[in-house]
Amino acid sequence: MINNSADTAQYVDSKTPTPPVKNYDILIIGFGKAGKTFAKTASAQGLKVGVVEMSPAMYGGTCINIACIPSKTLVKASNEGLSFDEAMNRKHNVVSALNNKNYHMLADDDNIDIIDGVARFISDKSVEVLHDDQVIATIIADRIIINTGAEPIIPDIPGLASSRFAYTSTEALDLDHLPERIVIIGGGYIALEFASMLNTFGAHVTVLEKSDAIMRREDEDIAHLAYEDLKNAGIEFHLHTNTLGVEDLDSSALVHTSEGDFEADAILVAVGRRPRTQYLGLENTHISVGSRGEVIVNERLETSVPDVYAAGDVTGGMQFTYISLDDFRVLRSQIFGDGSRTTLNRGAIPYSVFITPTLSRIGLTRKEAQSRGFNIASKSLPVSSIPRHKINNDPRGLFTVVIDRDSQEILGASLYGDKSEELINYIKMAMDNHIPYTYIRDAIFTHPTMSESFNDLMNI
Numbered sequence: 001m002i003n004n005s006a007d008t009a010q011y012v013d014s015k016t017p018t019p020p021v022k023n024y025d026i027l028i029i030g031f032g033k034a035g036k037t038f039a040k041t042a043s044a045q046g047l048k049v050g051v052v053e054m055s056p057a058m059y060g061g062t063c064i065n066i067a068c069i070p071s072k073t074l075v076k077a078s079n080e081g082l083s084f085d086e087a088m089n090r091k092h093n094v095v096s097a098l099n100n101k102n103y104h105m106l107a108d109d110d111n112i113d114i115i116d117g118v119a120r121f122i123s124d125k126s127v128e129v130l131h132d133d134q135v136i137a138t139i140i141a142d143r144i145i146i147n148t149g150a151e152p153i154i155p156d157i158p159g160l161a162s163s164r165f166a167y168t169s170t171e172a173l174d175l176d177h178l179p180e181r182i183v184i185i186g187g188g189y190i191a192l193e194f195a196s197m198l199n200t201f202g203a204h205v206t207v208l209e210k211s212d213a214i215m216r217r218e219d220e221d222i223a224h225l226a227y228e229d230l231k232n233a234g235i236e237f238h239l240h241t242n243t244l245g246v247e248d249l250d251s252s253a254l255v256h257t258s259e260g261d262f263e264a265d266a267i268l269v270a271v272g273r274r275p276r277t278q279y280l281g282l283e284n285t286h287i288s289v290g291s292r293g294e295v296i297v298n299e300r301l302e303t304s305v306p307d308v309y310a311a312g313d314v315t316g317g318m319q320f321t322y323i324s325l326d327d328f329r330v331l332r333s334q335i336f337g338d339g340s341r342t343t344l345n346r347g348a349i350p351y352s353v354f355i356t357p358t359l360s361r362i363g364l365t366r367k368e369a370q371s372r373g374f375n376i377a378s379k380s381l382p383v384s385s386i387p388r389h390k391i392n393n394d395p396r397g398l399f400t401v402v403i404d405r406d407s408q409e410i411l412g413a414s415l416y417g418d419k420s421e422e423l424i425n426y427i428k429m430a431m432d433n434h435i436p437y438t439y440i441r442d443a444i445f446t447h448p449t450m451s452e453s454f455n456d457l458m459n460i
């Protein structure tokens, strides 16, 4: 059964009459990427910082405990040929080491207190902390940063939430054995990464996506190629498919859909994540909240209440750890710097979907660039033409770049192939620094590497 109550914490009404009052220069709600990084910076400035975190299992935040790090550890282990059990063991060791390291990074700092509990606003600038049904503290701070992340959306499908076989990604990362047949509802990042990884471990994976394509925003040729590769690897896709209900049988579940019934030993729900504000008590404040539950911020990450900021997934922007880290840079600039760094000047934003091989993207696709009226040229290079593919023994993939003939700058790149998660960052540097594509075309790269393919890719 899905437990979407954010790990172990309970949300309760406060009953305790006189909790102690604590004062901080900075209060950070949630041990996320932006928050923990900001806590260290503020401490180095001699400020007293409180960090409220609802679950010790989440010290260090989502990425290291239940997201990027464990999922990519499993992806890598699956590609190394480890068994599911061996991979889970490795993942467990990686996560517990990082959780412990993150805890000590803040807890061992004399200027920082970690306060275990659920934070809830009681007014614009004061917060109460609940632990085991008790209000353990009231906190008043000069500045407050909300960094509470996001949580899985559970669609309203009859029988799904109560099914003994349904899991969120958090729970799926803790499965005690590999399910023989797994049905994944959704066809986005989480779905594709889990599908690719669980299929490599040997599960039979069926993906049910309600729209008519996966990776719809990607370059068409590349999305098509990746889709075909995933299908050839053995993943079953059903697009344009509505999940109508879930029925638990004795030792499996029946997933009823518009395309028929699918029997599953496990169901992964991966239809998106929404900002986690539900339990923050924002109704007790003047902090504006958007229709998706996101804390509304401006480009300086200020909320509608002075000296209350929000950062990371909770703001409803792109959900990536490096965006939360960049939010930290914005906060540092606003609170300790000259205020010039905002969310408007973070440059092009790359991303990678960690299927195998990886699909990475930055900037505009050919179609997008054309529709915006650029005078474009583009080139595609199959990975099978890159010498390195022979060493990797993996010819899968295609690299595509789009350039602006007038400025000679790169407008975007879609890289599907081994190491694309690294390569895409070179393109960001070129784009942000207005380096013409001809520089990369004529630059020296080491051999035999995937990056040397940029000489040919940029030879437009």
Ligand SMILES: Cc1cc2nc3c(=O)[nH]c(=O)nc-3n(C[C@H](O)[C@H](O)[C@H](O)COP(=O)(O)OP(=O)(O)OC[C@H]3O[C@@H](n4cnc5c(N)ncnc54)[C@H](O)[C@@H]3O)c2cc1C
Residues within 6 Å of the ligand: 006, 029, 030, 031, 032, 033, 034, 035, 052, 053, 054, 055, 058, 059, 060, 061, 062, 063, 066, 067, 068, 069, 071, 072, 117, 118, 119, 120, 147, 148, 149, 150, 169, 190, 276, 279, 280, 311, 312, 313, 314, 318, 319, 320, 321, 322, 324, 354
């Ligand atoms: C399966 C999965 C894989 C992902 N893979 C990647 C990837 O490869 N690369 C990438 O860049 N991104 C990835 N992401 C997205 C990434 O994990 C998030 O964007 C990022 O972790 C968000 O960080 P944050 O700073 O917003 O807050 P988080 O790290 O989410 O921290 C929020 C913290 O606040 C705590 N909290 C919440 N409410 C309260 C409260 N009321 N009181 C006290 N504490 C509270 C939570 O327990 C949590 O620890 C992945 C996400 C998932 C789910």
Ligand SMILES: NC(=O)c1ccc[n+]([C@@H]2O[C@H](COP(=O)([O-])OP(=O)(O)OC[C@H]3O[C@@H](n4cnc5c(N)ncnc54)[C@H](O)[C@@H]3O)[C@@H](O)[C@H]2O)c1
Residues within 6 Å of the ligand: 155, 185, 186, 187, 188, 189, 190, 191, 193, 208, 209, 210, 211, 241, 242, 243, 270, 271, 272, 273, 318, 319, 320, 351, 352, 353, 354
């Ligand atoms: N590699 C990475 O950086 C990485 C990896 C995992 C997650 N993430 C982050 O986490 C966020 C959440 O990931 P996600 O995969 O849950 O969401 P997502 O928004 O990427 O994809 C959700 C998918 O589910 C589909 N969908 C929605 N309702 C459905 C339904 N009822 N039935 C079938 N399909 C349905 C949508 O059409 C969409 O394709 C991502 O937006 C991403 O930012 C990043």
